[in-house]
């Protein structure tokens with residue numbers, strides 16, 4: 001895979017990140033002037049020079065202002081990520097954290113807690129549906145068992 005990003009590829013990353021700069025949290029846009037601070041760019045979390053890839057989990061939405069700041073720094077490690085709600089993105093950050101120290105732990109903790117709560121809510125809803133099915137059909141719901149839980 002090359003490190004060249006098509007506009008389509010870039011837009012997918014911006015959409016995944018809800019058009020939010022993953023470094024400062026500000027909203028970005030694809031449709032404004034390229035020299036505007038809020039112009040949406042995509043940055044490599046682990047730089048290409050450090051063998052970072054252009055796979056989506058290594059790409060982050062970044063406003064032009066932060067992108068310039070990051071590019072200009074001697075130590076790029078000072079920039080932290082952690083705003084994305086994308087699980088693959090977060091997993092990639094965790095993978096590289098030890099080597100590069102790129103996580104904003106506070107932001108990430110907030111995200112993970114939010115994530116967990118959403119999953120718990122979904123699980124609760126599933127359990128309710130299963131419970132209703134069990135009540136209506138009794139033993140006929142054996143097909144719902146996945147062998148990992150006691151049912």
Ligand SMILES: [Zn+2]
Pocket residue numbers: 021022023024025026062063064065066067
């Ligand atoms: Zn920014």
